[in-house]
Amino acid sequence: MIDTIRFSGYDLRTRFLPDQIKAFSTIYPKSENAREIAALAMVQKHKNYRIMFDAGSERYHIELNLHKLLYTYNIYNYEKNPVLLKALIDKIVRYFFNTVNDTFISRIDIGGVVDYNSMDNAKKVLEEYRTVKPEGVRYLKHKNQNYESSIFYSSDNYSIKIYNKGAELRRLNGQIQNKVNKGKMPLSELIPDEILNYSDQLLRFEKTYRADELKKIGLNKQPYYGVPVQYFNLDKVFTDFYTTFNNWERHRKPYQTDKKGMLGLLSVLENLGQFDNVAGSGIVSRATIHRYKKEKREANTEFLLDFKNNLPKNLQNRLINANLCGINFLFQN
Numbered sequence: 001m002i003d004t005i006r007f008s009g010y011d012l013r014t015r016f017l018p019d020q021i022k023a024f025s026t027i028y029p030k031s032e033n034a035r036e037i038a039a040l041a042m043v044q045k046h047k048n049y050r051i052m053f054d055a056g057s058e059r060y061h062i063e064l065n066l067h068k069l070l071y072t073y074n075i076y077n078y079e080k081n082p083v084l085l086k087a088l089i090d091k092i093v094r095y096f097f098n099t100v101n102d103t104f105i106s107r108i109d110i111g112g113v114v115d116y117n118s119m120d121n122a123k124k125v126l127e128e129y130r131t132v133k134p135e136g137v138r139y140l141k142h143k144n145q146n147y148e149s150s151i152f153y154s155s156d157n158y159s160i161k162i163y164n165k166g167a168e169l170r171r172l173n174g175q176i177q178n179k180v181n182k183g184k185m186p187l188s189e190l191i192p193d194e195i196l197n198y199s200d201q202l203l204r205f206e207k208t209y210r211a212d213e214l215k216k217i218g219l220n221k222q223p224y225y226g227v228p229v230q231y232f233n234l235d236k237v238f239t240d241f242y243t244t245f246n247n248w249e250r251h252r253k254p255y256q257t258d259k260k261g262m263l264g265l266l267s268v269l270e271n272l273g274q275f276d277n278v279a280g281s282g283i284v285s286r287a288t289i290h291r292y293k294k295e296k297r298e299a300n301t302e303f304l305l306d307f308k309n310n311l312p313k314n315l316q317n318r319l320i321n322a323n324l325c326g327i328n329f330l331f332q333n
Helices: 034-039 066-071 082-096 119-130 165-181 193-199 211-216 234-252 261-271 275-279 286-303 313-322 324-331
Strands: 002-009 040-045 050-054 059-065 103-115 145-147 150-154 158-164 202-210
Touching: 002 066, 002 082, 059 066, 059 082, 082 234, 103 211, 103 234, 119 150, 119 158, 119 202, 119 234, 158 165, 158 234, 165 193, 165 202, 202 211, 202 234
Parallel strands: none
Antiparallel strands: 002 059, 002 103, 040 050, 050 059, 103 202, 145 150, 150 158, 158 202
């Protein structure tokens, strides 16, 4: 479930060294991070990756989307095998850099899809997410962006997003159709209807980790730009990803209790959006608040998101067989 991943290092292989460097801001004027526009310059844009140069630190950055290289579309929760993924990461690093030493992971996007069985169910769940804040949102500096088919929170260190995959692919397919009509793309580039129809019932959950956020979750305590590749711990990243969205899921489905007394009252107040006011007022003891939260956590384990490999077999085989060449470039001299 690794999507975009960025490697940063100094010792770029000679064949990738640029003859000239183009201004990054002229190619990507809508970068989500304004500091990137000022600092980065484009060296090479390839269909499978892009190479950038940071003039300030004199580092080269390699950025690619591992999920799309393997399966074309982000609609499949491929196996989370840290050993195999780590081996693939090492292969990528050695393809672009002369050595793994002094090479860092400075950004990584983790994502997963949940199948809600119909487009109407997916839309309903997305609207429910709009009514609650993700845990820890108070640390986010930028205002959340709620578009028709997505919810997005962003900060300098990380961003989190939930969106309808079908809506995204249909927008992309419209762009491809325009290029096909102008003769700039072949008809075969259009996304198949069976992929579009299946994607309508999917919500995709994504979290982007930048260098400082990777340090925050305990991957690196040293003053490095990101995490050294040889010390990168995928399990910690996956665990944080699950925790982020499962906590949000617990808020989406309020705890219902049949208990009477104060615990029952707290449940009613939370469902009415008044729990924080009461909890912070001092009217209810801290011990009762703690007990309520503990019982809620235990009861809500059934609400955990299920990032299972739910892609129908015929689509799964089609994606894998059609895109096996996605990582072939890594094995070329």
